[in-house]
Amino acid sequence: MSTVGKAASLLELFTLREPEIGLSDLARKAGLDKATTRRLLMALAAHRLIEQEPHSRRYRLGAGLSRLARIRDAHFPFVRLAAPVIRELSLETGETVHLSEFSAGALLTVHVELSAKANRVNVDVGQVLPLHGTASGIAFLAASRLEAVSAYLEKPLQAFTPHTMTRPDDLVKAIALAVSRGYSRGAQGYEEGVHSIGAAILGADGNPIGALAVASPVSRIDDTVAASQGEAASRAARLVSARLTGEA
């Protein structure tokens, strides 16, 4: 792996659950030498992508990241415009709703609004969703150009649960159904017990840039509920798309 890749991997070790990590721990988790890890951290710190807590000497993500994220957000206000719609959809359905953005061949979860119910689906910001295993992904593929879909289906597809669709034929059918309905429906393709309704969000050029999904415990879902969630999700996705392209 390139040195830059290693440095980026270090950044990715920091999570909501573990936002501060010591040097040795970091080296172990990254599979790098301690000396190497330290050099990388110093290089990152020089650009404020990493900070070191002066007291405990542990490392954490740096202020430069907030800065860069703000520049990106000002130019590409995906989360900012979508967040209120996501919240509204979560309130309307009473379920967890998450927003994801296409990046490097997969969907990256960038915003989550959790259900108020005790029995709910929990999704973490930062989770990477495969296109073929999630409702969001199927909805995304259904909105993609045909050649992009074919290219994706040619690669081997990993199974995450016994229910994950890995045969291209099955996926083509699921995608066709999503196209006709305007939303996708999937259950337990990525995690057991989770039912999801997905809808794609389109950019100015008509190509999909992300997706949103309503995630519920399977026990709470029947066809009627699914259909109503589908309508709501589809409506929300169209609203976000419209706002992104300057309409509405």
Next chain:
Amino acid sequence: MSTVGKAASLLELFTLREPEIGLSDLARKAGLDKATTRRLLMALAAHRLIEQEPHSRRYRLGAGLSRLARIRDAHFPFVRLAAPVIRELSLETGETVHLSEFSAGALLTVHVELSAKANRVNVDVGQVLPLHGTASGIAFLAASRLEAVSAYLEKPLQAFTPHTMTRPDDLVKAIALAVSRGYSRGAQGYEEGVHSIGAAILGADGNPIGALAVASPVSRIDDTVAASQGEAASRAARLVSARLTGEA
């Protein structure tokens, strides 16, 4: 420079004014070879820190940055907690107010609330403020441990305008004054025509972690106005500090 440093420099080329940049342009601005630049970009893109617009083939900051910034913000909610106070202070004073966070020996501007007035001071998110040339910096130093101040004053101090204080003695006096008043006052030390009132924001351990400042055109300021801005800034900074440490 380390390879990682070069990659980080590439990220820093993206600004609010120029959020998308082509390969050749990027290489020129960074002073790197085109081939090198491309390799770095690919490594960054693999970790979603950079994206490439499929149509124009230009590069922009990636979604991974939003993700990392969110993790950092959840752990260290500086901007999130301070933003409403900054806005309030801006409305109260009618002037531009900016918030900065200490990082790697300087203050990094992380949030700005612009004055509604036509003649106002403009500050950009991302601007790096030196500790000795700005009111924010003096306020920060005034709240720092003495040894940290001495260490900083030992290094040579760059002059940004003819008014920049570069003699350690002058700075020690300015810092002492800021300590006694609870806020700092400075004019044109960093940019001509700008008057600033700064106040430090303290973390849980009592050490400063950043600062806020009210920035006005010098023409609008007299001692009375400055004193009232000082009181307001000091109050706002204490409120942010309290919220950060969980009080209030």
Next chain:
DNA sequence: CCAAGTCGGTTCATTATTTGAACCGACGGT
């Protein structure tokens, strides 16, 4: 309609940077 300049992207021999085992001193349990 062609020539010149640009763009994004690629190649591969040369070169410089990265790497990691061993080693500090300091700290915290037992």
Next chain:
DNA sequence: ACCGTCGGTTCAAATAATGAACCGACTTGG
């Protein structure tokens, strides 16, 4: 007093980064 681990450092060996030259595809303008 001992052991393990911490953050951090060193330097010869190994590996990854580098950049001049080259592509084909577009734009521009004479």
